[in-house]
Amino acid sequence: MSENSNLKISTRGVNVFYGEKQAIRDVSIDIATEHVTAFIGPSGCGKSTFLRTLNRMNDTIAGCRIEGEIKLDGEDIYSSGMDVVQLRARVGMVFQKPNPFPKSIYENVAYGPRIHGLAATKADMDAIVEKSLRRAGLWDEVKDRLADAGTALSGGQQQRLCIARAIAVSPEVILMDEPCSALDPIATARIEELIDELKGRYAIVIVTHSMQQAARVSQRTAFFHLGSMVEYGETSTIFTNPREERTKDYITGRYG
Numbered sequence: 001m002s003e004n005s006n007l008k009i010s011t012r013g014v015n016v017f018y019g020e021k022q023a024i025r026d027v028s029i030d031i032a033t034e035h036v037t038a039f040i041g042p043s044g045c046g047k048s049t050f051l052r053t054l055n056r057m058n059d060t061i062a063g064c065r066i067e068g069e070i071k072l073d074g075e076d077i078y079s080s081g082m083d084v085v086q087l088r089a090r091v092g093m094v095f096q097k098p099n100p101f102p103k104s105i106y107e108n109v110a111y112g113p114r115i116h117g118l119a120a121t122k123a124d125m126d127a128i129v130e131k132s133l134r135r136a137g138l139w140d141e142v143k144d145r146l147a148d149a150g151t152a153l154s155g156g157q158q159q160r161l162c163i164a165r166a167i168a169v170s171p172e173v174i175l176m177d178e179p180c181s182a183l184d185p186i187a188t189a190r191i192e193e194l195i196d197e198l199k200g201r202y203a204i205v206i207v208t209h210s211m212q213q214a215a216r217v218s219q220r221t222a223f224f225h226l227g228s229m230v231e232y233g234e235t236s237t238i239f240t241n242p243r244e245e246r247t248k249d250y251i252t253g254r255y256g
């Protein structure tokens with residue numbers, strides 16, 4: 001990465017295994033803050049697996065083992081001193097299917113700040129909930145129905161609620177695993193606009209099946225194939241002038 005000042009996450013020589021099977025091979029990548037980084041590649045190439053290493057989400061999968069080094073602001077996230085609950089607040093995650101808690105809209109957003117002790121008073125909590133919902137572009141649609149169930153919202157609104165929930169604990173990085181794959185084109189466009197607005201504050205890493213989406217929302221793109229990272233660079237370069245034959249074949253639709 002040319003400008004080291006905005007380096008947020010660095011990974012070196014990362015391997016991931018599910019039992020005997022190796023899913024990720026020797027991936028080294030630097031992720032910048034205030035940028036959107038897209039991971040693309042054919043199904044099964046390891047994009048989601050690698051994304052989940054960045055906040056230790058793979059810890060929850062039995063038989064999953066990780067080698068190599070992943071640093072957040074220079075600190076090894078797999079070191080024994082790392083508090084995983086804190087880590088997942090700093091590196092939040094939004095999943096493929098919107099997964100609001102079976103609670104009110106308000107409680108969905110307030111839950112994280114409450115367990116992390118971020119609000120001393122009800123007024124503080126109200127302010128965090130409002131700010132997070134505003135930042136996620138949802139406030140105007142829900143401000144009069146904060147007590148309604150989060151699950152009663154439309155799919156696109158639920159996904160923005162999940163983004164508000166991630167934002168509420170003041171993350172530094174937001175990981176998004178195909179966040180639009182369950183949404184219609186209008187809801188997808190709304191999320192893409194939101195990603196663009198949010199990138200000024202966070203490092204955003206998005207896994208997407210859609211090359212068009214990667215081209216629209218990201219500044220950097222990494223192309224994965226068979227567990228390896230084949231090429232990583234400026235999104236415009238990856239899509240117009242890739243170095244590697246395999247990248248060229250993928251972006252021209254020769255396989256996928």
Ligand SMILES: Nc1ncnc2c1ncn2[C@@H]1O[C@H](COP(=O)(O)OP(=O)(O)OP(=O)(O)O)[C@@H](O)[C@H]1O
Binds near residue numbers: 023043048209
């Ligand atoms: N929990 C698991 N246990 C065992 N193998 C797994 C597990 N999760 C993923 N894999 C395997 O690891 C490899 C990478 O899968 P992963 O889901 O990371 O790929 P992906 O590029 O995100 O795929 P897709 O685009 O289809 O979601 C695949 O071969 C997959 O079968």
